[in-house]
Amino acid sequence: KQEVTQIPAALSVPEGENLVLNCSFTDSAIYNLQWFRQDPGKGLTSLLLIQSSQREQTSGRLNASLDKSSGRSTLYIAASQPGDSATYLCAVGGGGADGLTFGKGTHLIIQP
Amino acid sequence: NAGVTQTPKFQVLKTGQSMTLQCAQDMNHEYMSWYRQDPGMGLRLIHYSVGAGITDQGEVPNGYNVSRSTTEDFPLRLLSAAPSQTSVYFCASSYPSNTEAFFGQGTRLTVV
Numbered sequence: 001k002q003e004v005t006q007i008p009a010a011l012s013v014p015e016g017e018n019l020v021l022n023c024s025f026t027d028s029a030i031y032n033l034q035w036f037r038q039d040p041g042k043g044l045t046s047l048l049l050i051q052s053s054q055r056e057q058t059s060g061r062l063n064a065s066l067d068k069s070s071g072r073s074t075l076y077i078a079a080s081q082p083g084d085s086a087t088y089l090c091a092v093g094g095g096g097a098d099g100l101t102f103g104k105g106t107h108l109i110i111q112p
Numbered sequence: 113n114a115g116v117t118q119t120p121k122f123q124v125l126k127t128g129q130s131m132t133l134q135c136a137q138d139m140n141h142e143y144m145s146w147y148r149q150d151p152g153m154g155l156r157l158i159h160y161s162v163g164a165g166i167t168d169q170g171e172v173p174n175g176y177n178v179s180r181s182t183t184e185d186f187p188l189r190l191l192s193a194a195p196s197q198t199s200v201y202f203c204a205s206s207y208p209s210n211t212e213a214f215f216g217q218g219t220r221l222t223v224v
Contacts, residue, residue, distance in 0.1 A: 042217060103154060
């Protein structure tokens with residue numbers, strides 16, 4: 001059974017720093033990996049989707065990488081801002097119809 | 113530009129009551145799914161559907177029922193609510209199952 005782990009569980013950094021959130025998965029036979037953002041009491045907002053054949057995806061200040069063979073993905077946030085404060089979730093898709101397997105998330109606080 | 117719409121946003125039920133959580137999407141997505149999010153557990157798949165008339169069980173289906181009579185709608189029914197079903201419920205859709213997933217804003221359910 002696929003298991004997804006996110007480290008760290010919580011992170012607090014000053015504004016302006018570059019930071020890296022980590023995601024690891026136990027079964028490398030994935031179809032894609034998706035990073036989400038969740039604000040308190042809100043739904044999930046898709047940030048980046050990486051297909052298994054891709055190494056990375058970029059959107060603005062966000063860059064996600066995927067190393068399928070080692071079972072790892074990282075989300076890099078450049079020049080962090082207080083508005084980036086949220087919980088970031090990593091989810092792995094196996095390609096079948098049985099949905100996504102989620103990590104428990106990294107709770108990020110950016111201090112002004 | 114509605115995306116995935118869930119109703120209600122909040123609900124309090126008494127043990128033994130039944131109710132239906134509504135989910136509708138306007139993106140003509142084939143695949144729809146329901147997850148529950150519990151503290152410290154991450155999101156877990158309840159039921160999913162790969163198209164109208166086709167549904168299947170996910171990781172935690174007990175106590176829930178679904179149907180898919182149209183492409184747009186995927187309601188989740190709680191047959192006899194239990195305190196263990198206190199959770200935040202999210203509906204998601206994608207086209208098809210192994211592409212970018214879009215989530216609703218969630219329904220926060222409390223069973224007393």
